[in-house]
Amino acid sequence: MKIKERAEAVERILSESFGKLGPTLVFHSDFECLVAILLSAQTTDISVNKVTPALFGRFGRPSDFASADIEEIRGYIRTLGLSNSKARSLQGLGRWFLEQGSDEVPHDMKKLVTIPGVGVKTAGVFLIERDRPQSFPVDTHIHRVTARLGLQRARDPAKAGEALFRLYPGDRAAYMHRAFITLGRRTCEARSPRCDECPLRDLCPRLHLPKKASSTALR
Numbered sequence: 001m002k003i004k005e006r007a008e009a010v011e012r013i014l015s016e017s018f019g020k021l022g023p024t025l026v027f028h029s030d031f032e033c034l035v036a037i038l039l040s041a042q043t044t045d046i047s048v049n050k051v052t053p054a055l056f057g058r059f060g061r062p063s064d065f066a067s068a069d070i071e072e073i074r075g076y077i078r079t080l081g082l083s084n085s086k087a088r089s090l091q092g093l094g095r096w097f098l099e100q101g102s103d104e105v106p107h108d109m110k111k112l113v114t115i116p117g118v119g120v121k122t123a124g125v126f127l128i129e130r131d132r133p134q135s136f137p138v139d140t141h142i143h144r145v146t147a148r149l150g151l152q153r154a155r156d157p158a159k160a161g162e163a164l165f166r167l168y169p170g171d172r173a174a175y176m177h178r179a180f181i182t183l184g185r186r187t188c189e190a191r192s193p194r195c196d197e198c199p200l201r202d203l204c205p206r207l208h209l210p211k212k213a214s215s216t217a218l219r
Contacts, residue, residue: 007151007167009203014179017199021178023129025049030105030130031062037125038089038117042081051077062103065094089117109134124161125177133173136165141184142177148188150205 001009024045027033032052039048055076059065065073074087096115097103106112107130112123124137138146138157142164146152152163168176187198195201 003151004167006149006203010149010151010200011168011172011176011179013199013203014183015175018179018182021175021182023178025129026052030107030126031103032056033129034105034115034118034122034126035090035093037122037129038093039077039080039086041086041122047080051079059090059094062094062097062105065090066098068094086117092116093118107132120158128174128177131171131174133165133170133177136161136168136173136177138164139181140190141188142180144190145180145184145188148193148204148206149200 023033025033025036025040026049027036035055036048036052039052058076059068059073068091070084070087070091073090074083077083077086077090080086093116105126107127109120109123109127112118112126113120118126120135121137121139124133124135127134128137136142138161143157143160146160146164151167152160154160154163164176165173183198183200187194195204198204
């Protein structure tokens with residue numbers, strides 16, 4: 001099966017299996033979305049969702065972070081990993097918006113990455129969540145799942161993302177980004193994938209490899 005045919009089959013099966021998939025982070029605006037994604041690094045979405053109601057209650061606008069003390073900001077997110085650096089990023093984010101004279105979050109990759117704490121991956125995920133995909137950001141779940149499915153072979157996540165965006169351009173990227181993460185969390189886990197429960201078990205090339213090669217493909 002050619003890679004484009006495989007990609008289309010994967011998309012069809014996951015769409016049938018998962019149906020509609022929305023963000024797992026809870027937010028109500030572009031600003032809240034960007035902050036929630038920034039906070040989610042090396043932390044679960046569940047943990048982020050626990051702290052953001054109080055955080056957004058205190059910091060309702062981006063510029064509210066600008067004059068806040070780092071320790072005050074950290075107090076709201078102290079249960080999250082990297083809370084010190086994230087608090088500094090939020091303060092820097094607030095000052096960036098204050099300098100811009102606007103609370104409007106840009107929907108342009110080049111502009112987004114000029115915001116303190118917002119790298120290419122964070123910007124890419126933000127645009128995915130706001131249904132304006134301009135790339136295919138790759139996390140550990142996506143990298144692992146798509147490699148096992150034979151959709152990309154790149155070791156570098158950025159290169160993997162480029163390959164996946166060619167397979168799933170435009171609006172298709174938003175759904176497939178969420179679908180691959182969902183698959184990685186539910187069944188295609190790193191150490192003990194539950195292949196018998198996977199909706200792609202008949203399509204996954206790893207399951208049709210010799211046992212030794214199959215073991216290598218799990219990594």
